[in-house]
Amino acid sequence: DAKTTQPPSMDCAEGRAANLPCNHSTISGNEYVYWYRQIHSQGPQYIIHGLKNNETNEMASLIITEDRKSSTLILPHATLRDTAVYYCIVRVGGFKAGNMLTFGGGTRLMVKP
Amino acid sequence: DTGVSQNPRHKITKRGQNVTFRCDPISEHNRLYWYRQTLGQGPEFLTYFQNEAQLEKSRLLSDRFSAERPKGSFSTLEIQRTEQGDSAMYLCASSNQLRTLRTDTQYFGPGTRLTVL
Numbered sequence: 001d002a003k004t005t006q007p008p009s010m011d012c013a014e015g016r017a018a019n020l021p022c023n024h025s026t027i028s029g030n031e032y033v034y035w036y037r038q039i040h041s042q043g044p045q046y047i048i049h050g051l052k053n054n055e056t057n058e059m060a061s062l063i064i065t066e067d068r069k070s071s072t073l074i075l076p077h078a079t080l081r082d083t084a085v086y087y088c089i090v091r092v093g094g095f096k097a098g099n100m101l102t103f104g105g106g107t108r109l110m111v112k113p
Numbered sequence: 114d115t116g117v118s119q120n121p122r123h124k125i126t127k128r129g130q131n132v133t134f135r136c137d138p139i140s141e142h143n144r145l146y147w148y149r150q151t152l153g154q155g156p157e158f159l160t161y162f163q164n165e166a167q168l169e170k171s172r173l174l175s176d177r178f179s180a181e182r183p184k185g186s187f188s189t190l191e192i193q194r195t196e197q198g199d200s201a202m203y204l205c206a207s208s209n210q211l212r213t214l215r216t217d218t219q220y221f222g223p224g225t226r227l228t229v230l
Contacts, residue, residue, distance in 0.1 A: 103157070
């Protein structure tokens with residue numbers, strides 16, 4: 001699986017949009033971009049994933065650049081409960097793929113009042 | 114859909130003892146994964162099952178570790194002769210990987226925190 005690079009930490013004001021970047025310049029055509037977050041002492045929580053199109057769900061939006069070498073996770077109105085470590089993971093799809101998730105260091109997002 | 118559950122949530126044991134953790138995946142999910150997370154690090158893959166078959170094991174899974182999923186439903190992870198280095202959060206995840214799906218999504222349980230004294 002391709003490697004990802006994320007800033008180690010970011011701050012965001014409560015109520016503002018949080019934009020978390022991820023670089024995955026070696027991504028290949030059959031690799032998906034997944035985002036998870038982990039609030040202290042809890043299991044990772046799935047947020048969103050995409051292949052090449054932008055995606056939106058009730059939690060967040062995922063913007064993938066046209067060349068697929070980077071992406072941005074957007075939390076439109078961050079709350080204090082969004083304070084967590086956010087992981088960007090690139091993963092091969094398909095029934096026969098190994099499918100384990102390879103977690104890097106993630107971005108520690110601190111939402112401040 | 115009650116989510117992935119893990120028991121116990123916390124386990125304290127003495128070095129040299131055996132411990133067993135249980136994971137109940139989301140109903141009808143055919144894949145089940147085990148990960149380990151040490152303090153300050155991201156989770157690391159240990160092993161995964163497709164139904165009852167254990168398909169892949171990480172080199173992190175030493176001979177003291179064994180995992181089973183006997184009927185393709187719940188899974189157990191046993192650590193024999195625990196060492197202080199085994200202290201970590203043990204996470205379970207499940208997914209439904211169908212041949213018709215291009216990718217599957219793993220949903221994690223709350224984890225079991227192991228402390229080896």
